Amino acid sequence: MNDKLNIEDIFKEKFENFSQVPQKNVWNYINRKLAIKSFLKFNLLNFNxxxxxxxxxxxxxxxxxxxxxxxxxxxxxxxxxxxxxxxxxxxxxxxxxxxxxxxxxxxxxxxxxxxxxxxxxxxxxxxxxxxxxxxxxxxxxxxxxxxxxxxxxxxxxxLISKAEFSADNYSGCAPITVNFTNVSENCIKYRWDFGNGTKSNEANPNIIFENAGKYKVKLFASSEKEDLIYERTIIIYEKPKANLIVSNKNDLFTGDEIYFTNTSISGNKYLWKFGDGTNSETANPVHKYEKSGNYSVKLIAISEKSCIDSSEIIKIAIKETKYKVSAPNAFTPSLDGPKDGNISSSDYSNDIFAPIFISDVAEFKLRIFNRRGILVFESTNPKFGWNGYYRNEISPSGVYVWECSGKFIDGENFSNSGDLTLIYSK
Amino acid sequence: MIDTEEIIEKCKRNDREAQKLLFETYSPVLFGICLRYARDKFEAEDTLQDGFLKILNKISDFNGTGSFEGWMKRIIINTAITNYHKNKKHNLNLDIEEIQETNIEGTSYNGSDYTAEELLKIVNTLPEGYKIVFNLYAIEGYKHKEIAEQLNIDINTSKSQYSRAKKLLRKKLELFSKIKINERQA
CATH class of the missing domain: 1.20.120 (Four Helix Bundle (Hemerythrin (Met), subunit A))
Incomplete structure (x- = not known):
């Protein structure tokens, strides 16, 4: 197997960008052919x-x-x-x-x-x-x-009459405006059928093809003597629809893994632009931002027929990790009566609930509500958390909501909220 | 750097200067491809001429999406395939019996030993059928199924020709580096 890779790699590496300038006579030949072709192409415009x-x-x-x-x-x-x-x-x-x-x-x-x-x-x-x-x-x-x-x-x-038209695009991605140019000769009246239900009597119509499909465009031209038809097919490819979902748009911090989900329609290849100068061609990428700031994320979807669509721009605000406010989502209060809410770093019993800060806070307010919306705990001291008791009674196990806001010592505001599950068994 | 889009637009309008510029810009790369498929330089020039005329002919169909260079390369490769079909009856096809299985042990070559021109010479010594399959599969990255369709051969023929082409190439590479070593020693 190793050998196989070797052989292919040797050749591929050397041939990938292999180029050689051809002799001048090649262009001379092409030039001559082109000259003959354009001469033979009968055209009233260059009637000479x-x-x-x-x-x-x-x-x-x-x-x-x-x-x-x-x-x-x-x-x-x-x-x-x-x-x-x-x-x-x-x-x-x-x-x-x-x-x-x-x-x-x-x-x-x-x-x-x-x-x-x-x-x-x-x-x-x-x-x-x-x-x-x-x-x-x-x-x-x-x-x-x-x-x-x-x-x-x-x-x-x-008196020779000819019906013919040219278009600026014979194929393209929907929706597309096709400009038709009538190159009929010696005709007086024109009628167009674009195969998409649209008709026209203009000499050089511009038509929008909204949907993908093969359209037989017919030009009916009448001269004094005869009626002529010219037909050409216009192929319109389906345009993909670029769409994305971000795992979480709020409370994102430098170094956080952000999960992007691709919800595009009929894309074949993708290009993600994360707004920080990095791109990805993965369908569903995971991205980390190194610096705080506001970023615009865009997804470009490319279909098999090279049609392109860009998603709407998603704004993502990334904060410094030092301003991160997080909290555990469950805790087990002590069953032996209420503990004082002081948090000790050496206590691993998980008896007290409190948010966790990386930086020091200057102002702090924590409130916890039960499912009925009743305030069960309030604290203005970041070192003082909830012990799970309300009016000296242990609160029923279940889900509670916490809300925390304040200011760091460098003046940066914060506010965060979440739910927590109170667990115990008697 | 030239503005490709502008050149394409001008070429669509049959502007001879733009066509020449397009040729001057891309012909070295395209000619490089032709040389790999052709039996000699003259055939490569023919392929380039035919292919480039096709490109100029069809440039109005190029809808501006996707890689323009990739599109031109595909046309050149397709022209080479067409030429292969045309010349097929003149080509010498080697029978299977003539290919001796080579001992693949002790391969003593690596990529840096060869220049692109030397590799081109080696590829050009392959029988036509092997060469085109090798080019399409190993360099252009076509699938065997696509090759079979393009060349109008059985998919297994494509596979077996490819593996024989590789064996032949391995043998030739070894031989080539031996000669080179001898030359250096002499």
Whole structure:
């Protein structure tokens, strides 16, 4: 077993903080990838000269395709070529025309029918030359695809619509405000469904998700032509509830063990801040304060999904031990008649009840009551305690309450109380 | 000291300078992890590149709670595991018979005898399967159950590979310190 620990420890110790600077080319590679990525990410905001360039080159390429197809069309009659140029002109005009789709479609139909007729004619002429036929069909296809390319370009410039949104948080801890940013393109109307019963018509809504859960957020966007939906899931994790109980908040002294009980809900890890600069990660810690003073104790609970909650601050007052006033909680009075109440340090009989002081007291008042609230004993001398007798009769066994207050010789006030059990058997 | 939160925010907005700063700050630690998993330096660089791109890609998902460094390390480790899966068919897997049980008595090594670089060399001589299990279990502190799930192997395979990895390492450590002692004497 010893060996096992050794091996693991050797490696763990050395590897824990092992680091090595990678070569510069690694960042260069990442940088290049990032540049490509951000370039390809189409965004109207950074619509720039590159996109204009791409569209222009697409136009040039399509233009040359058209030229090639014209060259190939030796066998087609002149009127076909005329038709092609008409299509070209019309489609070019259509770019600026208002009712683009309607006109274009009509024209295409018209042109196609003309082409069909011409094809038939040419088919008749070159019925034995299938290769030429194929060329014609290809040409017709070219013309058609040419139309669709031009149509696409029309829409690229102003008519492709896209529904999309981004959020500043796709996951988080409840309750959380999520700011949605609408990055839809060419849409007019927006409608949101956040999956939590909330709906909105705003363009960029901010929504509070109060409870944990998986929410399917839908954006319905309408352009002039179509209705689009974009959906993304937002995951909200449950927030823990940090809660604590202190064993005793009053009469705490330096060096006393203070017991903290963790009553948090759905916490996984904990951090206690005792206010004296020390922390603990124990679930239920025991803490001692070294110095007197007022401390603020706080518990931070962290859930499995790293959601955090802080408890309310608990104030704890710690007094110097020298001001501690304590008392035994039971005593056995002498059955042989009342003793005088003088306390002697050599008397271990436990016949007299009195509070115990560490420092000397200047003023002192002790009162003891029975269960009915009747004052059974009173003393102003700290060296003089109760012998258990009331009006020269031994008091019945049972529980009594004591109350003690006064002043230490250095002027510090004190007051304490407690219960005590009187025990005897005859 | 750099303000991590500010850098994260800027990285979320795709600020190239912040991304570079993030890389410069954390890449040595992350590269240290890559080196442990990769077969050589070039593979480690690949893992770092892939992993770091994933980090920048997913940084908007980082919700600000928990340790950011821990999150990045996990992504790097996960990338290393993915790479291990990808390269698995190219890897040489050692059969059980080839591993000789070594005599573990009289071990004559202790931690201070080795530098991190030397230990890295020793770990890198392990067969791929042993190496990844050893890394995950001993250094990263994964449980055998998690390793089995991650590597898509049986939990007992993970355990036995780990114990064999340890035996091999013990043997190699002994050998290494013997060589070192001889060198010192010579």
């Amino acid at each position: 000269i590159y996109y204009v360039g791409i569209i222009t080159s697409a136009l040039i390429i399509s233009g040359s395709i058209m030229l090639n197809s014209e060259n190939n069309k030796i066998t087609i009659k002149d009127n076909v070529q005329k038709e092609i140029t008409t299509i070209q002109k019309q489609t070019e005009n259509n770019v600026e025309a208002e009712n683009v789709p309607v006109i274009t479609q009509k024209d295409i139909k018209k042109n196609n029918s003309v082409l069909d007729n011409n094809q038939k004619v040419t088919n008749e002429i070159h019925s034995n030359k299938s290769i030429v036929d194929k060329t014609i069909i290809e040409n017709v296809n070219n013309i058609e695809s040419q139309n669709s390319i031009v149509k696409n370009e029309n829409t690229t410039i102003g």
